Amino acid sequence: MNMQGLHEKKEGVILSVRNLSTSFFTGSGEVKAVNGVSFDLEAGKVLGIVGESGSGKSVTAYSILQILTHPGRIVGGQVLYKGVDLAKFSQRQMREIRGEQISIIFQDPMTSLNPTYTVGNQIGEAIRLHTSRRGSEVRDRIVELLTLVGINEPQKRADQYPHELSGGMRQRIMIAMAIACEPDILIADEPTTALDVTIQAQILELIQKLQDELGLAVIMITHDLGIIADMCDDIIVMYAGSIAERGSADDIFYNPHHEYTKGLLHSIPTMEKTDDMLIPIAGSPVDMLAMPAGCPFAPRCPSAMKVCMTDMPEELEIGDGHFASCWMNVKDMVMAEAGEQHE
Amino acid sequence: MNENNNIVEVVGLKQYFRVKTGFFRRRNLKAVDDVSFAIKKGETLGLVGESGCGKTTVGRSMIRLYEPTAGKVIFDGQEMSKRNVTHMRRNMQMVFQDPYSSLNPRMTVEDIIAEPLIVHKLFPKKKDRHAKVVELLKLVGLSPEHARRYAHEFSGGQRQRIGIARALSVDPAFIVCDESVSALDVSIQAQILNTFKKLQKQLNLSYLFIAHDILVITYMSDRVAVMYLGKIVELAKTTEINRNPIHPYTESLYSAVPIPDPITARKSQRIVLQGDVPSPLNLPSGCSFRTRCPYATEKCAEETPPLIDRGDEHYAACWNR
Numbered sequence: 001m002n003m004q005g006l007h008e009k010k011e012g013v014i015l016s017v018r019n020l021s022t023s024f025f026t027g028s029g030e031v032k033a034v035n036g037v038s039f040d041l042e043a044g045k046v047l048g049i050v051g052e053s054g055s056g057k058s059v060t061a062y063s064i065l066q067i068l069t070h071p072g073r074i075v076g077g078q079v080l081y082k083g084v085d086l087a088k089f090s091q092r093q094m095r096e097i098r099g100e101q102i103s104i105i106f107q108d109p110m111t112s113l114n115p116t117y118t119v120g121n122q123i124g125e126a127i128r129l130h131t132s133r134r135g136s137e138v139r140d141r142i143v144e145l146l147t148l149v150g151i152n153e154p155q156k157r158a159d160q161y162p163h164e165l166s167g168g169m170r171q172r173i174m175i176a177m178a179i180a181c182e183p184d185i186l187i188a189d190e191p192t193t194a195l196d197v198t199i200q201a202q203i204l205e206l207i208q209k210l211q212d213e214l215g216l217a218v219i220m221i222t223h224d225l226g227i228i229a230d231m232c233d234d235i236i237v238m239y240a241g242s243i244a245e246r247g248s249a250d251d252i253f254y255n256p257h258h259e260y261t262k263g264l265l266h267s268i269p270t271m272e273k274t275d276d277m278l279i280p281i282a283g284s285p286v287d288m289l290a291m292p293a294g295c296p297f298a299p300r301c302p303s304a305m306k307v308c309m310t311d312m313p314e315e316l317e318i319g320d321g322h323f324a325s326c327w328m329n330v331k332d333m334v335m336a337e338a339g340e341q342h343e
Numbered sequence: 344m345n346e347n348n349n350i351v352e353v354v355g356l357k358q359y360f361r362v363k364t365g366f367f368r369r370r371n372l373k374a375v376d377d378v379s380f381a382i383k384k385g386e387t388l389g390l391v392g393e394s395g396c397g398k399t400t401v402g403r404s405m406i407r408l409y410e411p412t413a414g415k416v417i418f419d420g421q422e423m424s425k426r427n428v429t430h431m432r433r434n435m436q437m438v439f440q441d442p443y444s445s446l447n448p449r450m451t452v453e454d455i456i457a458e459p460l461i462v463h464k465l466f467p468k469k470k471d472r473h474a475k476v477v478e479l480l481k482l483v484g485l486s487p488e489h490a491r492r493y494a495h496e497f498s499g500g501q502r503q504r505i506g507i508a509r510a511l512s513v514d515p516a517f518i519v520c521d522e523s524v525s526a527l528d529v530s531i532q533a534q535i536l537n538t539f540k541k542l543q544k545q546l547n548l549s550y551l552f553i554a555h556d557i558l559v560i561t562y563m564s565d566r567v568a569v570m571y572l573g574k575i576v577e578l579a580k581t582t583e584i585n586r587n588p589i590h591p592y593t594e595s596l597y598s599a600v601p602i603p604d605p606i607t608a609r610k611s612q613r614i615v616l617q618g619d620v621p622s623p624l625n626l627p628s629g630c631s632f633r634t635r636c637p638y639a640t641e642k643c644a645e646e647t648p649p650l651i652d653r654g655d656e657h658y659a660a661c662w663n664r
Contacts, residue, residue, distance in 0.1 A: 052528035166619040196393035197555065198616045201599035205615055223529065226558070226601030230608040249605040267533035268603050269562030273582045277540065278562070280533030284498040 014184055014217050015041040015064070015102075020077035020087070022056075022063045031288045033059040033072065035241035038315075041185065046211060046218040048232030048249075050225060050264075054285060056241040057221045061187045063087075065104060066094050100130045103178035107190040109170035113162040119173045120158030123180055130181040145176040150206060168199035172206065179210060186211075187219045192227070204231060225268055229253060234321075237261050240286045240296035243315070247322030257324040259301045295327065303328060349381040349417075350517050350549045351405070351435070356414035358397070358404045364624060372623055374400040376573040378414075379650075382517070387543065387550040389564030389581070391557060391596075395623060397573040398553045402519040405551070406435045418517070433463050436510035440522035442502035446494040452505055453490040456480070459512045479508040482545075484538060500531035507538065517549045524559060536562060557600045561585060569593045572623055572631040575650060579657040589659035592632050630662070638663045 022034040034056045041047050049057040062068045064079050064086065079086040086097060098104075106112045114122060123145060124138045133141055139158075146154035149172040162170055171191060178186055188207060192200035204227065211218050220231055228235055229249060236246040237260065245258040256262045263281035283300040292298055298308040305327060313325045316333070358375040375397045382388045390398045404411045407428045416423040423431050436459075439445035446455055456476045466472040477487040483504040494502055503523060510518055520539065524532045536559065542548060552563045560567055561581055568578040569592065577590040588594040595614040602608050616635045621627055630648050633639040642662050650660040 052530065168619060196620075197557070197596060197599045198393065199619070200601075201613050201615050204601070205613065224601060225529070225603035226608075229603050229605045230601040253603075253605050264529060265603075267530045269536070269558040270604075271558065271561060271585060271600070271602060273561055273585060277537055278533040280537060281530035282534075284500060284531070285528065 012042060013040045014043040014082065016078075016080040017041075017060075017064065018078040018080065020060065020063055020079065021075045022059050022068065022072060023075050024072040026071060026289075029289050032241050032291065033288070034063060036077070037238075037241075037243055038077075039236055039243065039246055041217050041219060042234075043184065043217050044211075044215045045233045046220055046231050048220045048222065048228040048235045049238060050222060050228050050235060051238035052223060052285060054240070054288060055238040057238050058189050059241075060238070061104065061189055061219060061221055064187070065098055065102060066091065067098075067104075099126050099178075099183065100181045101183050102185040102187065103181075103183040104187040104189060105171070105174045105178050105191050107193050109167065109174045109194070110162065112174055113170060115162055118159050118161055119165070123158075123173070123177050126177050126180040141180070142176075145180055146173075148179075148210070149173075149176045150202075151176075166199075167195055168202055171195065171203050175203075175206065175210070179214065179216070182214065183216070185217045185219065187221070189221045190223070191220075193222070193224075200227075207231070225264065237264070240288065240291065242296060242312075243323075243325065244297065245322075245324040245326075247318070247324075251319065251322040255319075255322070257318045257322070257329055258297075258326045259303055259328065260297045261324075263300075263302075295325070305331070347381075348383050350384045350386075350419060351551075352381040352415075352417040353401075353405060354379050354415045354417065356401065356404060356416070357412040358400050358409055359412045362624065370624055373573050373626065374623065375404060378570075378573075378575055380568055380575065380578060382549050382551060384516075384549055385543070385547050386566070387552050387564045389560035389567040390551060390553045390570060391555065391560045391567060392570035393555060393596075393620065395572075395620065396570040397623075398555075398570050399521055401570070402437065402521045402551055402553050406432060406437055406519060408437075429462070433513050434515050435517045435519070436513065436515040437519040437521060438503070438506050438510050438523045441526055442499050442506055443526075445506055446502055448494055451491055451493055452476075452480075452485075452497075455494070455505060456490075456508045456512055459509060463513050465513065475512065476508075479512055482511065482542070483508045484534075498531075499527050500534055503527065503535050504538065507535075507542070511542070511546070514546075515548070517551070519551045519553070521553045522555070523552075525554060525556060532559070539563065557597060558603075569596065572620065572626060574631065574660065575658075576632065576661070577657075577659045578650070579659075580655075583655070583657050587657075589653060589657065589664050590632075590661045591636050591638055591664065593659075630660075 018038050020034055020037045024031040024033055037060055051057045063074050074087050120142050123142050127133055127138050127141050142158050143154045146157055151157050151172055192203050232249055235249055235252040237244045239260045244260045266279040281300055286296050294310045295308045295313055298304045308327050313327045315323045315325045316329050317323055356375055356378045359371040359373055361369050362372045364370045378401055392398045403409050405416050418431055453476050456479055457472050460466050460472055466475055476490055480487055480489060485504050524535050554560050564581050567581050567584045568575045571592050577593045588597055595616045598614040618635050621634055627634050629645050630643045633643040648660045648662045650658045652658050
């Protein structure tokens, strides 16, 4: 396979996921954690993936990088990065991609860092592995990176161990490692969930700054609709392994076309104090081992129809780049057409 | 009975922990340092702050899961002490954060909910107890058939409902909700928040609602207290604190909240605080926020600002605002 072409910077769609499916083959059966997911990531844009626990948002990211843990594996679909299908890559080939082309930062910076090495050493590892820099050049680059991610006294910090740093600083170290080789794509998997609000603001600000300066494309995975609204150009809403709806931030927040998206937006309190009650989504999340035959959201959906229980809805284009998988849209479309014919 | 309509009053509460800082060295960690507030009947007081600010400790000291270092907790005119703690807890209950570790996996739901009734010697007849458990399950939105099951058979949201039923079993007037929805998904969180609100109206309950999520606090609370490093830095009505925060910490905390609305988010300016929270073992002199405060002056290092009423029961502790 020609790896040379991967190093050219391109405009437009940089990552294109097509019909991706990932399953975990557990003792009690197959869990379809990701079930036929398709989306595009444009260069230099921030794409948010939002969903509740178990919706498959993290597994989608892990599938892109092939860092799934046993017993999970990709069972179908393509991950096209600059036209090359990463899903067919061996682990060895993926090593050229991870860190160099696509990087990831995780939720808990403490468990992602090795407690027995200094942070400088760990950032240096990525640099030595992927570039020809050696010796003092590596050290210079470490200090440069630490300065870039806003760490004071970078010379001193490089020689410290992870336990000597606060949670926010550790996440900065993780980010420094992730951008060490100037990747095209940064995947941020719940990067601020373990952090306090004021520290979260610092980290989000940093990711935005780096995205701007380095022209990174970012995939932001989170359960927090606030972060999504704040950071993302495009949004994917996931439920039980499938994409419920995807579109621009304004499409999703101001013109939702899936009952789950609507339910989510009604479930979050706002900053304005009102006496109105929240409108929660009824029921509990689906049991991934016993998925319903039709739309996975149907058992909790307030406007579910007969067809929702038996058939999975197709993804329908609502507007430019705005897609939703809901039978209600099909119904509306048919009704509208019938109305036109009537006239 | 007391005359001022307060269900519970906390006066000068201090909670210090002895911690090891060296081989022989022991120091006081001031988890809660001189905190006072009152909660009216049927009111919800929100207590918000970041991790380690002491908000959970306040809740736990109030119902004496810890023996307070100093200060008083007065419930309905009666001071809580070591002696009457069991009696007092009949009126003060708690709903915990983690619905997984706060329910005994070896007990059925009925045993869990009936345990406080046995402790407080209410409903001595087994039949009456069962009837009460069924009534409670219905009240929190579970079905009576659930009584014979074990906690592991339920989802997180349902477990939290069991925790609420247990707290309500002794008909308390006041409940401490310690991060009671933060382990739940958004859609389930809304269900539980609504349950809390509905029960409050139905049973005229008062809540101390502890959370780190400002949107949740805003939704639930009539008044909000903001804590930083063991002290209340601001206390006011919810609308008042949202619109006109006085303390610089409150201001930056509220501005840091990501708003789930893209248009507002694009317009709003975050006030990003520099640096991290200092160690509670090594507090700065004077105002403990001064190390991160953009308005700090010399006076802030010398003297601790008192919590003063700035009009209309809006309290703030800052020298410069």
